[in-house]
Amino acid sequence: MAARHAAVVALLVLAAAHVALCGSDRAGVVAHGGGNAPPAANVTGAASSAPAPAPSSASLAACGCGPAPAPWQFLNQKLAALWPVIQAFKKTITCDPHGVTATWEGPELCSSYFNGTKYKGFYCDFPPNAPTTLTVASIDFNGFGLCAPSLAGFIDQFPDLALFHANSNNFSGDVPDLTHLPYFYELDLSNNNFSGSFPDTVVPLGGLLFLDLRFNKYAGAVPPPVFDLTVEALFLNNNGFNGRIPDSFGSTGAKYLVVANNQFTGPIPRSIYNTSATLSEVLFLNNQLSGCLPYEIGLVEGLVVFDAGGNEVMGPIPLSFGCLSDVEELNLAGNQLYGQVPDVVCLLAKTGKLQNLSLSDNFFHSVGHHCMELVRSRVLDVRRNCILGFPDQRPPIECAAFYADPSKHCPFIPHIPCELPGYHHPHAAKADVAALPAAAHGHGQTQEGGN
Ligand SMILES: *[C@@H]1O[C@H](CO)[C@@H](O)[C@H](O)[C@H]1NC(C)=O
Ligand SMILES: *[C@@H]1O[C@H](CO)[C@@H](O)[C@H](O)[C@H]1NC(C)=O
Numbered sequence: 098m099a100a101r102h103a104a105v106v107a108l109l110v111l112a113a114a115h116v117a118l119c120g121s122d123r124a125g126v127v128a129h130g131g132g133n134a135p136p137a138a139n140v141t142g143a144a145s146s147a148p149a150p151a152p153s154s155a156s157l158a159a160c161g162c163g164p165a166p167a168p169w170q171f172l173n174q175k176l177a178a179l180w181p182v183i184q185a186f187k188k189t190i191t192c193d194p195h196g197v198t199a200t201w202e203g204p205e206l207c208s209s210y211f212n213g214t215k216y217k218g219f220y221c222d223f224p225p226n227a228p229t230t231l232t233v234a235s236i237d238f239n240g241f242g243l244c245a246p247s248l249a250g251f252i253d254q255f256p257d258l259a260l261f262h263a264n265s266n267n268f269s270g271d272v273p274d275l276t277h278l279p280y281f282y283e284l285d286l287s288n289n290n291f292s293g294s295f296p297d298t299v300v301p302l303g304g305l306l307f308l309d310l311r312f313n314k315y316a317g318a319v320p321p322p323v324f325d326l327t328v329e330a331l332f333l334n335n336n337g338f339n340g341r342i343p344d345s346f347g348s349t350g351a352k353y354l355v356v357a358n359n360q361f362t363g364p365i366p367r368s369i370y371n372t373s374a375t376l377s378e379v380l381f382l383n384n385q386l387s388g389c390l391p392y393e394i395g396l397v398e399g400l401v402v403f404d405a406g407g408n409e410v411m412g413p414i415p416l417s418f419g420c421l422s423d424v425e426e427l428n429l430a431g432n433q434l435y436g437q438v439p440d441v442v443c444l445l446a447k448t449g450k451l452q453n454l455s456l457s458d459n460f461f462h463s464v465g466h467h468c469m470e471l472v473r474s475r476v477l478d479v480r481r482n483c484i485l486g487f488p489d490q491r492p493p494i495e496c497a498a499f500y501a502d503p504s505k506h507c508p509f510i511p512h513i514p515c516e517l518p519g520y521h522h523p524h525a526a527k528a529d530v531a532a533l534p535a536a537a538h539g540h541g542q543t544q545e546g547g548n
């Protein structure tokens with residue numbers, strides 16, 4: 098497992114959060130996915146073409162899987178003990194469109210280690226506690242399209258397993274308890290057929306670095322301890338999760354966190370400030386999040402992608418957003434944001450790294466001075482807002498109704514929690530008042546929130 102660190106790094110770099118929105122893109126991402134095409138094989142023929150029957154130990158025969166190799170044919174006892182586990186799982190598989198399970202026969206479980214073609218999907222390495230014993234360290238079924246009603250009794254029976262990747266299969270059932278696997282750190286169940294409530298068995302996994310449950314049919318609340326996991330990447334998108342995003346959100350040490358395309362409600366947790374040392378890309382896209390856009394987002398210094406588009410988030414953009422000096426993509430389109438697009442945010446295209454500021458389908462009434470050139474260069478999209486004199490805006494009556502509705506008000510916090518080169522904060526007290534929708538109503542070009 099010497100390659101563990103390198104593999105994680107390679108994986109995380111390539112699996113940036115916006116890529117997470119695709120369902121079956123990761124087959125080629127893993128370090129050892131292998132490019133050789135599967136042989137033209139079939140499921141049914143597999144058992145009958147096993148090697149000549151040999152005397153086998155009781156444990157090997159126990160699964161009733163047909164002719165078992167003799168114990169001495171395996172490289173070591175660890176592999177002999179895994180053979181019946183694989184054979185028992187093979188019997189539960191109900192579809193195998195690429196015929197991979199036909200290669201799961203004979204004693205060569207570590208075939209891939211020797212560049213062989215047996216046991217597709219199984220990868221071997223030397224575990225730290227037995228550095229001379231080759232055994233199965235990772236299972237990568239990405240893109241195999243296998244159907245099986247349960248993984249219980251399978252992945253939990255590989256004592257040295259570090260990774261299980263199963264992107265684009267049709268697995269379902271409960272996720273087995275893996276807490277007794279000391280090296281386990283990557284679980285990818287994305288684009289499968291899992292349903293029911295959040296798989297509680299993953300919550301106690303202390304060493305987990307990567308958890309990918311996206312594109313399944315999970316529903317219900319996400320348990321707060323999920324955000325205490327040590328993961329670097331947490332992908333929960335494209336399920337049916339609902340309820341509030343727990344306040345424990347701020348405990349996450351994740352670098353990539355995607356909860357997009359679910360049915361979460363309630364506010365973006367203010368505890369997000371606490372993720373400042375680690376969070377790089379976060380996608381809240383397409384939920385039903387509401388409440389005021391938190392000032393605390395501007396405290397997350399290393400943010401590169403912030404996407405809360407397609408929600409019901411309200412309020413002005415806090416000036417703290419001007420401190421996001423690493424941000425490249427900021428998507429707040431399709432919400433109920435209002436006031437002026439802050440100049441300090443538009444300045445990030447000049448002084449920072451901002452490349453895409455999506456604010457369409459909101460209720461902004463004006464833009465800061467430096468925003469004009471971003472509209473021209475198409476970095477800033479403010480279509481379907483309430484900006485006088487701009488093309489493609491909402492009908493005035495819609496804007497008037499919005500600005501007259503006191504339920505849409507949020508407090509405006511003018512404080513800028515960082516030093517901005519060349520920026521002198523004007524009239525902070527006045528800005529505070531002017532940013533309230535009611536105050537702005539009727540004078541579309543007022544200059545609250547800093548020029
Ligand atoms: C499956 O494979 C076996 C052995 O390769 C072969 O004899 C058999 O005809 C195949 N069956 C089908 C349905 O293709
Ligand atoms: C397997 O292939 C790799 C790359 O082609 C090579 O470096 C390695 O030595 C081969 N291993 C064996 C056991 O043949």
Ligand SMILES: *[C@@H]1O[C@H](CO)[C@@H](O)[C@H](O)[C@H]1NC(C)=O
Nearest residue numbers: 242243265266267288289290
């Ligand atoms: C899972 O099975 C369904 C129904 O047979 C099929 O439409 C779908 O493509 C399968 N998914 C994968 C990832 O193989």
Ligand SMILES: *[C@@H]1O[C@H](CO)[C@@H](O)[C@H](O)[C@H]1NC(C)=O
Nearest residue numbers: 244245267268269270290292
């Ligand atoms: C998907 O899961 C449902 C319920 O868990 C099950 O009835 C169905 O057969 C599964 N589909 C496939 C293709 O495995």
Ligand SMILES: *[C@@H]1O[C@H](CO)[C@@H](O)[C@H](O)[C@H]1NC(C)=O
Nearest residue numbers: 344345346347348349368371
């Ligand atoms: C901040 O994060 C730490 C762990 O990194 C956690 O123990 C603490 O509870 C978090 N506080 C808040 C307010 O989220």
Ligand SMILES: *[C@@H]1O[C@H](CO)[C@@H](O)[C@H](O)[C@H]1NC(C)=O
Nearest residue numbers: 404406426428430453454455
């Ligand atoms: C900017 O971001 C929005 C929202 O994520 C996206 O729809 C749009 O295609 C992006 N624009 C460019 C030029 O990349």
